Amino acid sequence: xxxxxxxxxxxxxxxxxxxxxxxxxxxxxxxxxxxxxxxxxxxxxxxxxxxxxxxxxxxxxxxxxxxxxxxxxxxxxxxxxxxxxxxxxxxxxxxxxxxxxxxxxxxxxxxxxxxxxxxxxxxxxxxxxxxxxxxxxxxxxxxxxxxxxxxxxxxxxxxxxxxxxxxxxxxxxxxxxxxxxxxxxxxxxxxxxxxxxxxxxxxxxxxxxxxxxxxxxxxxxxxxxxxxxxxxxxxxxxxxxxxxxxxxxxxxxxxxxxxxxxxxxxxxxxxxxxxxxxxxxxxxxxxxxxxxxxxxxxxxxxxxxxxxxxxxxxxxxxxxxxxxxxxxxxxxxxxxxxxxxxxxxxxxxxxxxxxxxxxxxxxxxxxxxxxxxxxxxxxxxxxxxxxxxxxxxxxxxxxxxxxxxxxxxxxxxxxxx
Numbered sequence: 336x337x338x339x340x341x342x343x344x345x346x347x348x349x350x351x352x353x354x355x356x357x358x359x360x361x362x363x364x365x366x367x368x369x370x371x372x373x374x375x376x377x378x379x380x381x382x383x384x385x386x387x388x389x390x391x392x393x394x395x396x397x398x399x400x401x402x403x404x405x406x407x408x409x410x411x412x413x414x415x416x417x418x419x420x421x422x423x424x425x426x427x428x429x430x431x432x433x434x435x436x437x438x439x440x441x442x443x444x445x446x447x448x449x450x451x452x453x454x455x456x457x458x459x460x461x462x463x464x465x466x467x468x469x470x471x472x473x474x475x476x477x478x479x480x481x482x483x484x485x486x487x488x489x490x491x492x493x494x495x496x497x498x499x500x501x502x503x504x505x506x507x508x509x510x511x512x513x514x515x516x517x518x519x520x521x522x523x524x525x526x527x528x529x530x531x532x533x534x535x536x537x538x539x540x541x542x543x544x545x546x547x548x549x550x551x552x553x554x555x556x557x558x559x560x561x562x563x564x565x566x567x568x569x570x571x572x573x574x575x576x577x578x579x580x581x582x583x584x585x586x587x588x589x590x591x592x593x594x595x596x597x598x599x600x601x602x603x604x605x606x607x608x609x610x611x612x613x614x615x616x617x618x619x620x621x622x623x624x625x626x627x628x629x630x631x632x633x634x635x636x637x638x639x640x641x642x643x644x645x646x647x648x649x650x651x652x653x654x655x656x657x658x659x660x661x662x663x664x665x666x667x668x669x670x671x672x673x674x675x676x677x678x679x680x681x682x683x684x685x686x687x688x689x690x691x692x693x694x695x696x697x698x699x700x701x702x703x704x705x706x707x708x709x710x711x712x713x714x715x716x717x718x719x720x721x722x723x724x725x726x727x728x729x730x731x732x733x734x735x736x737x738x739x740x741x742x743x744x745x746x747x748x749x750x751x752x
Contacts, residue, residue, distance in 0.1 A: 362715055362740075363649045364617050364674035364688040365459040365480070365625075366595065369393075369695075369713075370438055371410040372744035376697020376711035377653025378667020380611035382599025383544060383554030386655060387709075388440045388746070392454035392486050394597055394613070395542035395556040396500030399450040399490035404750030405443035410709075412436055416462075416738030417717070420684050422469040422730055430464035448492045458484040458506065458592065463685045470730075478685035479511040479531060482561075482592050486540070498544045506536035506561045506592055512685055515570050516639040518586035521577050526570035526586060536561030536592055554599040560622050561592040586638075590624030593617055607658075613651040619644040619674055632682055642686050644674040653695075663699035665711070668692075673720060680722030680734050687736040692716045697742075704751040711742040 362368035369375035374390030381390035385401030388408045392399075418429035438456035445451055460481040467474055483506065490500035511531030518526040542556035568586040572579045599613040619625045628640035653667035674688035683689075697711035717737030724730045746752070 362690050362693060362713075363615070363669070363671040364593075364619060364644065364647050365461055365482075365686075366617060367393075367457065367459055368669050368693050368715075369711075370456050370458075371408060371440075372697060372709040372711040372742035373665070373699065375412075375713050375740070375742050376665040376667060376695050376709070377611055377655065378651045378669045378693070378695050379649075380599060380613040380651040380653040380667060382542075382556060382597045382613045383552045383601040384599070384609065384611050386609065388442055388452070389438050389454060389456060389744070392440050392452055392488060392502070393456065393458070395544060395554050395599070396452065396486070396488040396502045396540060397490050397498040397542040397544040397554065397556070399442050399452045399488060399500055400444075400448075400492045400498040401544075402442055402444075402450065402748075404748055405441070406746065406748045407441045408439065408744060408746045410438045410742055410744035412438065412740060412742045414738060414740040416715075416736065418463050418465075418687055419735040420465060420469070420474070421733040421735070422724075425469050427465050427467035427469060427474055430466070432462050432464060434462070450490045452486075452488040452490070454484075454486045454488070456484060458482050461686055461688065463687060465684070476685055477511075477513045479509070480590070480686075481509050482536070483507045488540075496546045498546075500542045500544075502540040504536075504538040504540055504558065504561050506538070506563070507533065508536055508563055508590065508592065509533040510566050510568070510588070510590055512568075514573060515568060515586050516682065517588040518568070518570055518584075519636040519638045521572050521574040521579070524573040526584060527573045529569040529571050529583060532566040532568050534563040534566055536563040538562070538592070550603050552601045554597075554601075556597045558595045558597075560594040560618065562623075563589065563591055565589045588624060591622040593619045593622035593625060607656060609655040611651075611653045613649075615649040615651070615671075617647040617649065617671075617674070620646050625674075632679075639682060642683055643676070643679045644688060645672070645676055647672045647674050655699075661701045663701075665695075665697035665699065667695040669695070673718060675720050675734070677720050677722050680720040681724045681732045683720075684732070684734055687734060689718050689720050689734060689736050690715045690738070691718045701752060705748050707746040707748075707752055709742075709744040709746070711744075713740045713742075715739060
């Protein structure tokens with residue numbers, strides 16, 4: 336399985352991902368807690384390990400040097416989030432939005448020192464839908480945001496112990512929000528969405544992995560923000576008292592994927608035991624759309640300038656125990672700050688980046704030397720943020736979010752695992 340033979344398979348899978356996948360309900364802010372069954376089951380830790388090709392391409396491309404022979408990984412991720420909005424004495428549960436999406440990666444060495452890789456996966460997103468009544472007022476709103484990433488990558492072994500790597504980041508992003516809070520309101524009514532819009536984003540990633548000795552490895556990486564052109568979002572005037580009611584208009588809004596800085600440690604205290612720990616920092620305050628355009632959430636026309644998310648620290652720990660030559664048992668824990676502050680709750684009802692804690696489990700089974708099956712399960716514990724809507728009678732609004740996910744992955748390696 337040479338790299339030039341597996342590339343068409345990746346292109347086909349990427350096409351399926353771009354056209355048919357539902358939106359990820361990401362778990363650290365809008366980023367995924369992990370990519371693939373192995374990385375997810377390890378609590379998302381993987382900056383200093385080479386357990387999963389998908390995890391390597393997500394977190395640290397320098398790890399590509401650690402894979403012997405050509406390899407391909409394919410993972411399916413099923414997520415079932417839960418969202419609730421409370422205002423006063425009433426509440427609305429979000430629609431049951433189940434998400435299923437694939438991730439795929441291929442890699443191969445081209446010399447004793449150089450390896451190439453290519454991945455396609457959903458790096459993050461969110462999706463919500465509410466319909467009901469809050470305190471006697473009709474409440475209907477929805478959102479849909481997705482960022483699909485393709486990562487052509489290369490890694491080089493400077494020495495046997497020190498590896499460096501880099502990736503180009505190509506993001507295909509799409510955004511929809513109804514009503515469009517980022518549009519100018521007419522007599523207090525925000526425009527109704529008439530569809531969404533897609534835009535490409537471009538960036539880079541660089542990583543370093545140092546195998547200190549046979550028992551300890553250190554890793555670090557930086558993924559830049561991926562800038563996108565402004566979305567041109569079709570909408571209609573929502574105020575029935577306006578002479579332009581129902582007229583089509585275009586709303587401009589920019590939403591960049593934030594930069595991510597990661598550092599990790601892995602240890603093998605026993606031949607059958609791997610321990611990994613990561614820390615990440617997500618730069619939401621530097622990304623257009625996630626941050627405010629100025630000091631105020633709204634511009635002079637009343638349009639929302641951004642979601643006002645704060646920068647986020649994420650801590651990941653994971654363990655893998657090889658029960659036999661064919662069976663591996665995994666577990667992990669993930670904790671990250673809520674990207675949405677309490678004060679920001681009222682303007683983030685459709686952008687629920689608030690889940691803080693995740694517990695994960697997984698199993699790996701290798702029926703043959705060249706084929707492996709992995710499964711993972713992640714519990715996202717419910718978290719809430721509460722803010723106050725100002726007005727003649729101030730009102731408290733609470734946003735709750737949680738959910739679970741299941742991953743199933745298959746890996747092929749020409750020289751085994």
